[in-house]
Amino acid sequence: MxxxxxxxxxxxxxxxxxxxxxxxxxxxxxxxxxxxxxxxxxxxxxxxxxxxxxxxxxxxxxxxxxxxxxxxxxxxxxxxxxxxxxxxxxxxxxxxxxxxxxxxxxxxxxxxxxxxxxxxxxxxxxxxxxxxxxxxxxxxxxxxxxxxxARVDPLTQLLNRQTFDEKIIDIVAGKDAWLVRDSEQKKSWYMAIADIDLFKHVNDNYGHVIGDEVILLVAQLLKSNFRVGDYVFRYGGEEFAIVFPCRDEGEAMQKLDSVRGVIADTRFPQVGNVTISMGFVELKDAGQVAEFVNRADRALYQSKQDGRNRVTAFSNLKDKGCDHSSGDIELF
Missing domain, CATH: 3.30.450.40 (GAF domain)
Structure with a gap:
């Protein structure tokens, strides 16, 4: 000393x-x-x-x-x-x-x-x-x-996009191992992209002020229904990202679907019911942030194609190389 x-x-x-x-x-x-x-x-x-x-x-x-x-x-x-x-x-x-x-x-x-x-x-x-x-x-x-x-989105008070990129890099590099090792059970990290379904209709029918209120309420529901140690981000516009540890993919799916259900059951002022679609991927193997986002985004796209208001794992996609050409279907 x-x-x-x-x-x-x-x-x-x-x-x-x-x-x-x-x-x-x-x-x-x-x-x-x-x-x-x-x-x-x-x-x-x-x-x-x-x-x-x-x-x-x-x-x-x-x-x-x-x-x-x-x-x-x-x-x-x-x-x-x-x-x-x-x-x-x-x-x-x-x-x-x-x-x-x-x-x-x-x-x-x-x-x-x-x-x-x-x-x-x-x-x-x-x-x-x-x-x-x-x-x-x-x-x-x-x-x-x-x-x-400095890394908080001013509207939603969630972490912002810049912080998302940094956090994914840290997790893939093993720099956030303290959160996983605190549990007796082995856990893996998962990343989900969530998108408010048909959000354009909200802005067109109720205006951007109400649209911002919908984004804010969805952000609050996401934050309150994930654990304090999980990371919830405003990814951009009406899109959100969640990064969280779970024992396996089944537990991750169950958690995401539970939160999806909470949002679907919530009545939003003036707008009524709002739903979200999600796609998620396990953060395994060293890769670029853009690669993980692309995988989660493909799974999200599949959720939209399958009728919205659902969660899809990238590992369950039949064609993991598909693109996002939607033709005349309004998915988002």
Missing amino acids: EKISSCGYEWTIGLISQNSEHTLDSCLAKILNQLLGESCVYAFYFSKSLSIRQTPCLTFASMGEQLKNEHKIAVEEIDVPPLLERLKKLNQDVQLLSLAQLQILPVRYQGLVLGFLAVHDQSIIPSSGHTVLNHVLNVYVHQLATLQY
């Missing part, structure tokens, strides 16, 4: 200069290694959605090969919910909670406990280090919030 010194300024600049969640995590991990020392055993748990609805996940941990296994287990297999409840009851000015084998530093955002840094008690953190560590964690959280708000 003697490494904790007057480097706070340089660490702050390093964190706020990061322009992606992945590089921000890497920068924080590097700083923690410098602060705590290479031999220190620690784990960082955080709710990346900045929401108390999401249980903090193990984001990263110390990686030294010389670390004792029992120490690593102590910080990486914490029963998070009861610890989180205990942290929520602490006064705002409490910087450290000491447990049997661990020292816990709560991580707060806007007064809410969204995660914590767990340090094994083999490396006692002196009181002089608490302030520096908490400052670094606070800068990390605010930079993460800045990155997220």
